[in-house]
Amino acid sequence: MTIEFSPLLPWIAIGVLAALALALAVVGLARRVRGTVFRALALAVVALALANPILSQEERAPLSTIVAVVVDRSQSQASPERRTMTDAALQGLKDRLAQFPQIEARFVDAADDPDTESPSTRLFTALNSALSDVPPARVGGAIFITDGQVHDVPDINQSLGFDAPVHALITGRPDEFDRRVEIVSGPRFGIVGEEQTVTYRVIDDGPTPAGQAQVTISLNGQEIARQPVTPGEDIPFRFTIPRGGNNILEVAVAPLAGEVTEANNRAVHVLDGIRENLRVLLVSGEPHSGERAWRNLLKSDAAVDLVHFTILRPPEKQDGTPINELSLIAFPTRELFVEKINQFDLIIFDRYQHRGVLPILYYDNIAQYVENGGALLIAAGPEHAGPDSIATTPLSAVLPASPTGSMTAKGFYPRLSDEGKKHPVTRGLEGADSEPPHWGRWFRTVDVDPPQGQTVMQAADGKPLLVLNRVGKGRVAMLLSDQGWLWSRGFEGGGPSVPLYRRIAHWLMQEPALEEEALTAHAAGRQLEIGRQTIKGDPGPATITLPSGRQEPVTLTEAEPGLYRTRIPTSEIGLFEIANGELSTLVHVGAVDAPEFKATVSTPALLQPWADKTKGLVHRVAAEGNAVDLPSILPVRGPVRVADKQRLSLRMTDETILKGVNSMPLFAGVLGLAALLLVLSATWHREGR
Incomplete structure (x- = not known):
């Protein structure tokens, strides 16, 4: 509640009148004139009425606390177990946050960007987007539901733009392991009939069983070698380019029982064969x-x-x-x-x-x-x-x-x-x-x-x-x-x-582009283009095996006599296998070194520094069976100064919103007239004695 003034005359005029009234009061008191005090009070009331004091009172309502919940929907989270954990954790978190009416949760799904050829898990980018229109004082915290493989974690010395805890609910299990293979180096072009060398590496993440890995190498769909290799070592492989045009070398490592995913157990290297004279x-x-x-x-x-x-x-x-x-x-x-x-x-x-x-x-x-x-x-x-x-x-x-x-x-x-x-x-x-x-x-x-x-x-x-x-x-x-x-x-x-x-x-001379029976595929960004050349009539639908292992039928449409095509968008990145009848081909969508498949074992290590800095909590949600273990919510008034190891602390905002202002002039109407009559009557009474 405040008092404001809205003068009826300029302040200078009111000041002059007040000075004259003060001078008269001083002279009257000096000469001991009867009723001087009451006359001074009457003049003061008139001056105050001219200043027009107004009593103002604001009506405010408390604002909600914004909590961002970023859900990792990247391809490394696509396994059935992790998807189940993520959905269960999300639903449980919704139920817990719903118990606090003053908390407004913003749920954001962070999936792979379909416009990039090298997808990665970018949770902090999604967090910044979700809170872009929120004042920092209203942010109560951020909660990530993820496997921990986040590729845009900012430097710990940077600022997130708000002062509130960052929490992480980690899917996956602590004993996970994965085996993958990657092409280290290889030529893009080679002379037909000459020997070329491609170097590959088998990598084990997590507590994998000891021993050598069995690698199968195929060239243009035909197996050409089997090799036992030691994980972690660079293995050079020499082969001869058999034909002109595209040649696809596939390196596949035998999967381990119980590994996180088999989507990264194969890698391909494409090189163009060039005929020399x-x-x-x-x-x-x-x-x-x-x-x-x-x-x-x-x-x-x-x-x-x-x-x-x-x-x-x-x-x-x-x-x-x-x-x-x-x-x-x-x-x-x-x-x-x-x-x-x-x-x-x-x-x-x-x-x-x-x-x-x-x-x-x-x-x-x-x-x-x-x-x-x-x-x-x-x-x-x-x-x-x-x-x-x-x-x-x-x-x-x-x-x-x-x-x-x-x-x-x-x-x-x-x-x-x-x-x-x-x-x-x-x-x-x-x-x-x-x-x-x-x-x-x-x-x-x-x-x-x-x-x-x-x-x-x-x-x-x-x-x-x-x-x-x-x-x-x-x-x-x-x-x-x-x-x-x-x-x-x-x-x-x-x-x-x-x-x-x-x-x-x-x-x-067996150029692949002129084969009468051929199945081809190539990637254009996140689009997969499939072509089927045949002289035998409608080849029927093709079957696509996605990097996640899921299979989908695809209808091929005749574009020219003997040439059937289709173009489909892909939500996954990695190695796709397309089959039609006895023909099959491989194509890699996205960058071959995409971060999404370089590490798939769940980990709390990447987000733990930010949780420690902001007094947050990193917690694995995996429990017995298909259940999830979720911590409870702890609302905190004022800054969060101590991390709670069992609960998700959220800083509650004290921000309010102005709904209206009630104003009442103090010397307007009956109130002002009553005050003026009171002092005038007192003056007359004093002078009449």
């Missing part, structure tokens, strides 16, 4: 218009080392003529087809016929080269339908089609077959979508029996034109026409000869 052997039967098209295509690629021979001098013409008098040299058959054949990435026979240049044994050698992983392309012409066809040699064992001995000679537009519209070698060729195709015609093909493998392009009357087939570990392609040069020369507008020939060559 592809070696191509082009063998032409005799000069023709299409020979230059093949040569120009292969010579235009700086990454191709081309060896090209046109055979014009059969062995029977090798006589005693001095070499310096010969216009042609003898074909180095033994060197190329025996000693160095395995050094070639691709062998092309362009309108070649068996003329005795290559002994029969060499054809068998080429067939073995294909069986062992080599690549062979047959560009057939009329010779392939004749009696000297290479289909009559041991090479026939790897050829996907046998000639009938006849040719079809009439104009036709090369067309994609139903398989060709789905096959990555021919799908999407420019001009293929129209009818007839928007490219030039060819005029002859070699007739063959029903071929093996996939016929991806057709000639006149639906006859095979381009046939692709797998043989053993290698691959064979047959182009049953020598008219492809018409496209490269621009006849009738030409056609996509360069992309077609290049795709055929890359498919033969």
